[in-house]
Structures are given as structure tokens and as C-alpha cells.
Amino acid sequence: MRWEGREESSNVEDRRGSAMPVASLAGGSVMFMIFAVVISMLLGANPRQLLEQVGQQRPAPETQTPVAPESDKDAALKKFVGVVLKDNEDVWTVLFREQLKAKYEEPKLVLFTGAVRSACGEATAAVGPFYCPGDKNVYLDFDFFRQLQSEFGAKGDFAMAYVIAHEVGHHVQNLLGFSRKVQSMQMQMSKVEGNQLSVRLELQADYLAGVWAHHAQAAKGILEKGDIAEAINAAEKIGDDVLQKKATGRVREEAFTHGSAAARAYWFTKGIQSGDLKGMMDLFELPFSQLDPKTMQ
Numbered sequence: 001m002r003w004e005g006r007e008e009s010s011n012v013e014d015r016r017g018s019a020m021p022v023a024s025l026a027g028g029s030v031m032f033m034i035f036a037v038v039i040s041m042l043l044g045a046n047p048r049q050l051l052e053q054v055g056q057q058r059p060a061p062e063t064q065t066p067v068a069p070e071s072d073k074d075a076a077l078k079k080f081v082g083v084v085l086k087d088n089e090d091v092w093t094v095l096f097r098e099q100l101k102a103k104y105e106e107p108k109l110v111l112f113t114g115a116v117r118s119a120c121g122e123a124t125a126a127v128g129p130f131y132c133p134g135d136k137n138v139y140l141d142f143d144f145f146r147q148l149q150s151e152f153g154a155k156g157d158f159a160m161a162y163v164i165a166h167e168v169g170h171h172v173q174n175l176l177g178f179s180r181k182v183q184s185m186q187m188q189m190s191k192v193e194g195n196q197l198s199v200r201l202e203l204q205a206d207y208l209a210g211v212w213a214h215h216a217q218a219a220k221g222i223l224e225k226g227d228i229a230e231a232i233n234a235a236e237k238i239g240d241d242v243l244q245k246k247a248t249g250r251v252r253e254e255a256f257t258h259g260s261a262a263a264r265a266y267w268f269t270k271g272i273q274s275g276d277l278k279g280m281m282d283l284f285e286l287p288f289s290q291l292d293p294k295t296m297q
Contacts, residue, residue: 008082210271
């Protein structure tokens with residue numbers, strides 16, 4: 001990905017270097033979140049929804065001392081994140097103005113180490129990158145990127161860009177009202193039906209990440225050879241079937257909350273090929289069986 005020397009976003013908030021110790025989190029919330037993430041893989045709960053249910057609308061995090069630039073081993077990675085976020089801001093500002101006739105509200109991207117407080121509660125890096133609708137922030141621990149490469153074999157800078165764009169996609173969904181609508185509907189349906197709505201929401205975020213990449217390439221020429229393959233590989237490596245197989249040795253489709261590897265790769269690819277924002281509606285209009293290329297008719 002071509003990113004060196006380009007403008008960074010001013011919306012990156014660095015809370016690294018002062019990770020909250022487990023003991024400082026009220027009620028053992030960190031231990032709860034670690035447990036909840038594992039259980040969610042087995043029972044089909046969405047870790048993001050569990051996070052949002054733990055301490056809604058908590059006070060904002062206390063000011064923390066950022067990592068000193070001269071000792072920051074991830075300084076280049078921080079710059080990369082800033083550039084990718086800026087690219088997202090530029091693309092979505094234009095798409096909101098020209099296609100939605102609305103003003104895009106830029107999210108903050110909060111970097112943290114180990115554990116963090118958000119308006120959605122307290123979480124550890126075990127949750128992975130997440131978006132909190134309560135404060136409209138994206139949260140990211142760099143260790144996830146290292147884990148993505150070492151444990152899942154999803155290497156490359158555009159694999160990381162895809163992860164960031166997916167979380168920004170959740171912000172776009174929140175601004176457009178999809179997130180609230182899904183939460184409301186899930187309260188009135190069965191677990192399996194609720195999981196299917198979660199899958200729709202996650203695949204839509206993958207599609208929106210693809211839409212972003214399409215327009216970022218058109219505007220700035222960000223892509224290099226192999227970049228799209230890196231993102232598709234990352235999408236596949238974090239599919240529900242792959243993660244379930246890795247965690248439990250078996251696959252339970254009724255417990256999917258993010259979509260299969262094939263579905264995640266398909267919708268990201270569809271987004272990057274078309275760049276059509278209207279296509280995001282397909283994720284909530286098509287029959288559920290038509291969301292996964294393995295079951296499309």
C-alpha cells in the first residue's frame with residue numbers, strides 16, 4: 001500500500017503506555033471480557049454486542065501519558081494508522097456529501113495497550129479492534145496486528161488497512177442508523193435470528209471497507225500489487241468458520257455472528273469492485289442464504 005509521506009489524520013488519540021491494570025477495572029470487568037470473548041465463540045454471541053452491554057455510557061477515560069516518540073517502537077505503525085484513517089475520512093466525507101446529501105462526522109481512533117475504557121464499558125485487547133457507538137470511537141491495540149500476522153498468517157499493510165476500514169464501516173452504519181435498528185430488532189427475536197442480523201451487519205461493514213478501498217484507489221492510487229489479496233486473505237482468516245474450527249475443532253453455522261470466510265471475502269471484494277454505496281442495502285434485503293457464496297442460488 002502506498003502510504004509513506006502522506007497526510008495523517010488528526011483524530012488519532014494515543015492512550016498507549018499507560019495500560020489499565022486488571023485490578024483497576026471495576027467489578028472484574030477485564031476477566032469478564034476475556035471469558036465472554038471465549039464463550040461468544042462457542043455460543044454465537046457477538047463480542048461487540050457483549051462489550052456494549054457492559055457498562056453502557058461509562059465516564060470518559062482518564063487522561064493517560066502517551067508513549068514518548070523517541071521510545072516508540074511502533075512509531076511507523078502509528079503513522080500508517082493515521083494515514084489510513086485520513087484516507088477513510090476523505091472518502092466518506094465525499095460520499096456522504098455527494099451521495100447521501102449529509103455531513104460525515106469523523107470518528108476518533110483510540111490506540112491503547114492491554115485494556116481500555118470506552119463509553120461501551122471496559123475491554124481488553126482480547127476483544128480485538130472494536131467500534132463503540134456510545135462515543136463514536138474506534139479502539140485498537142497494535143498487538144492485534146501482530147497476532148493477525150503471526151497466528152493467522154494475514155500479513156501485509158493492506159490487511160491492516162482492511163481491519164481499520166471495517167471498523168470505520170461500523171461507524172458509517174451507526175451514523176446511518178443501521179446499528180440501532182439491528183439492536184432493536186434483536187431484542188424481539190430468537191438467538192439464531194439475532195445472530196443472522198449480526199452477520200448481516202458485519203458483512204455490510206466488510207462491503208463498506210471495500211467501497212472505501214475502491215474510492216481511495218480512484219482518488220489517491222493507494223494500491224500496490226498484492227494489496228487486494230492481502231485484504232481478502234485477512235477477511236478469510238477471521239471468518240467465523242475458521243475461528244470456530246481453530247477454537248473448538250468444529251463449525252456451527254447457527255452460531256455465526258460475523259460471517260464465514262467465503263462470505264467476508266465475497267462482500268469485501270464486491271464492495272471494492274463496484275464502489276457502489278447503494279449496494280450496502282443488499283445485505284439487509286437479500287435472503288440470508290444468498291449472503292454466502294457457498295449457499296447462493
